Amino acid sequence: MSIAAQHALPPFLTAKGANLALDGHDLTQMAAAHGSPLFVFSGRQLAGNAKALLAAARAGHPRARIFFASKACSNLHVLQIIRKEGLSIEVNSGGELWKAQAAGFKPAEIVFNGVAKSVAELELAIGLGIQAINVDSAFELSRIAEVATRLGKVATVALRIVPGIGGGATAGIQTGSERSKFGIGQTELTEALDIARSHAGVLDVAGMHLHIGSQVLDLPDFLESVSFTARQAQEIAQHLGKPLRHLNLGGGYPINYVHQRKGANTGRDFDLSAFAAEQPAAGMMEAVARAAARALGPQPEIFFEPGRSMVADCALLLTRVENMKRRGATPWLYLDGGYNLLLDSAAVRWYYHMVNASRMEAPADADFRVVGPLCDSADCFFDVEGEYLWDSLKESLAGIAGVTPELLATLKAKTVRLPETRALPAATAPGDLVALLDTGAYSLEEMFQYCGRQRAKAVMIAEDDSIVTLRDRDRPEDLVDAAERMGMAAAR
Template structure:
């Protein structure tokens, strides 16, 4: 995470000390680096230079308007999974013609909104969805551009909660049924077949499953061509992982793309990619302050002001985030459980961390730019944290901290 580095013992985001951000904006607080976001997108765009290709950022990873605005300015498209995300990317200045709409449960209202907006493509995930989309497009007197999200039954080798490409997953059209469903789509009057799509999972660090899935898709592309169904684009999804700790395996964007691009060479297919975590994961940290130290006979607890409602991944997936002091403290370390104030035993941010700590210390939870704020909640009536985007020596508040009064304003007592 080169955008986050130490200067005189203090962790900085670009040229701004995280201790200054905590003083200015309070804790917990999300901090993102513009430099890291731009570099991550540039990695993809440089490898794809000269090709007919579009990087569609997976909005679900981090949907802050400033993040979306920054990526849109640099030529990214967007992969959305709800009508709310569609409105977000439009508010951020996205070109509708660079938006793909994924997700298994699109409502008729969401379809109508996307059709009237003029998006690039719907990634259709079932026969029932295909029929509904055709009906909605007929009602509007238009044709819906579609691809089928094909489930290639490839084991991505990742956590079962974020694996999406196996037969038992809810996502996509079964590989063995896809050809027949394409034929069915070709017979409908209000859909236009434009491509094919797949997405096999998230946090993948081995390029082999991507290549295996692509081989199966290309076989289907050739079969469809014999049926007279010619596709114009192939959407390879996202899922390329990031390094959460020093000993994690690592895959470069080049190593990921090269085997895929070699297989696609000579084919007149536009290439779409849907990276999410890879673009934003290592571009963000969560700042938190130690409220209490509670040494115990079996475990030592460092109780901080961030919690599972802020960063759900450790409690939800058992995932690891590196946790480091913002200001280096001399002295011996102890093993600490980093836990929050939420009334759940599962409220933890890190287990068994060797740290030299004192009450009031600031900690940075690293690699928290993806699936952090977007998955946060108001459990225990905890207002969601502020978000700050650092650009060089400037810090921009891109989402202010919620207040309890704002949470209560949506509710009311019984009249009698």
């Protein structure tokens, strides 16, 4: 078996002898040069993803546009590469709007999402004349009308509608139903349309927007959202007496976090299907764009808002094994990076594939419990809450008639989201470098300084093979803000 197959590596990761390499660069050498923990991005992969998704969208619909969901990764270097490839941007706050401008995006290349936009944020967006503000409620639409009237401007908006379509790998990232906090429901839509008609002089309802979730694995869910958009957009146009100029189908396109046959790298046969996209995002997007061309016609522009599928597989996190101990027969590894760097590993128990970047010549043949460095029991790369809940549930079900082994297996799969162990080489030990793959999305922006841990450095291997620093590692003094420093000086 090849090393790539043995360790379930994506194509841009290879081995240089015993060491893992990204775009041909030895990652153990990079960790030695830049320290650990360290995020390493591939500029080639990022640019390639941007090209592929834009080409796929336009192959399906000639008037398709892509607005990168910058919440996934709003590092300015990343945004500049995405803009260079001809994409636009979606923002969720005044801060992200500022970063979009700093990266060079023009107002017509920006849409503004968000569930709680402040008056100041709306003033900025309306004043700039951005492509569209995606409106999340009837109240927000009335607030936009007030701000636009005061500024003497016309606000271009799109109504974000709840489609009632489920999608997403976990409940925390499903956004398409009224159980989520997003969008305008059918009852509220009537009120919003009344506001739009009564403020037609300052509100230009140019489009409609929806979003069904993140890491949506099933193409039929996306196709259903197209059918919903066709029906809903026609109704909105009839109420307003004019057609909509754009229809925003959102994002949620998945990547394959697993890279492996079922059961590999887990220490047991564990269901990781929620993290294993079998169809590439570009292929799914092209199919959705083609469906949109048929259902919505050639006139309105079609917008997409991919985030995860643009950047997740562009980066990995290098972490050092700092400690090791045993609990019974099971060895435990303690890494120098935890959920302070990968918040989703705790918040939604997200799976990140692991390899020992310094022992690529050895098979991943031993099971390890893997945890982070924080003084917090939740800082682990297994589902500690789910495991405790399952033990309690299993005890409660013991002896109940009709509880079959098959039912127990189903219940456990619903309760425990992550494998209990990870398969790594048996010789894995303190000093080794472990790589967590596909960490480009929802990582740099979500890092924090719990337990006095400094946020990690991030570098990018550019397309010309130069090394670009995306962000420096926090300094010790960065753990103390300016007000605290002033207080410390006064105390002296």
